[in-house]
Amino acid sequence: MPISLSLLFKAALLCPLAWLSIAIAHSAGMVPQTPVLVVEEGVGEAVMNVRNTDLHPALLHSSVENVEQDDEILLLVTPPLARVEAGSIQQVRFILQNPRSLQVERLKRVVFEGIAPAADSSGARVSLGIRQNLPVILRPAGLAVEREPWKRLSWSTTPGGLQVFNPSPYVVRLAKAFVPLPGSDMANLPRTYILPGERLNIALPLSTSVRTMSVRIYPATTYGFSVEHFDAPVTR
Structure with a gap:
């Protein structure tokens, strides 16, 4: 059963307030280090640094999405959820879990989203930052680099x-x-x-x-x- 965003935030930040409802707001939020993530099969994993550009701590929710033409699950993301202080950087790892060797490059998407308390005196709202949706290229071991x-x-x-x-x-x-x-x-x-x-x-x-x-x-x-x-x- 999926866990609501409010419960995730309460558990991670150890907040004693009652979360009664969710309202959506937008902010600069989480900013990834690069516009594309490349995962080399020969290495087996890659990392992405994500900075919390807001003035308050927030949860960073990281997930991998498939493109419509390729629905095979090949990447594990860790941690999927982490508290990031204002101005701090969180390192997110992407671990390749391919059951067989890659023959060609594969395309996935990674989504980074910040979840933070909204400016509400009641503490009954959360704010979702701008979603950062980036391409992920999975590169086979031994494949020559092609710049064009x-x-x-x-x-x-x-x-x-x-x-x-x-x-x-x-x-x-x-x-x-x-x-x-x-x-x-x-x-x-x-x-x-x-x-x-x-x-x-x-x-x-x-x-x-x-x-x-x-x-x-x-x-x-x-x-x-x-x-x-x-x-x-x-x-x-």
Whole structure:
């Protein structure tokens, strides 16, 4: 049976007050050290430092979420719940628990959320900080570092638009919007990542009246940094 946020907070902070209701408020809250977590299979674990930027102590709740295309549970997070003093840093460990060796990179999400007493004299409210939802890349042991995985994507035309195929073992992350060339009108990918072995079909704008010769994409590195646009050729 799930435990309510108020009970979790009361137990962790040893607060004697009666928690009668929960109200949601927003604050700066918990700020992770980096925008992406990379877990190397050869190491078996990774850590993320999270700072409490608020002016009061709070609970840091950490959890791992699967993406829709990959629901296998591969990461254990510890501690899932910890008290963090104002301005202090909490180290969160992510332990890889794969039943078999990774063959390609895998994508997960990690969520950090702060839970703190709200500014209420009755003490009957809690405040939930801004949720930080970050990508997690699980990297197979022995896989060479690829700094430009988006260059491995294969683009081709379809009767309804375009198809992009990722034949590589790398997760490719990029902006959802791209430009079919020649032209200047934007089109959109279904999402901002393409998993190894995936094919995504993309509808083109009705204004695209000539055959697309190439696409201009806006990729991101493994660690989440945007780079200069890249023009990839499109085959028939």
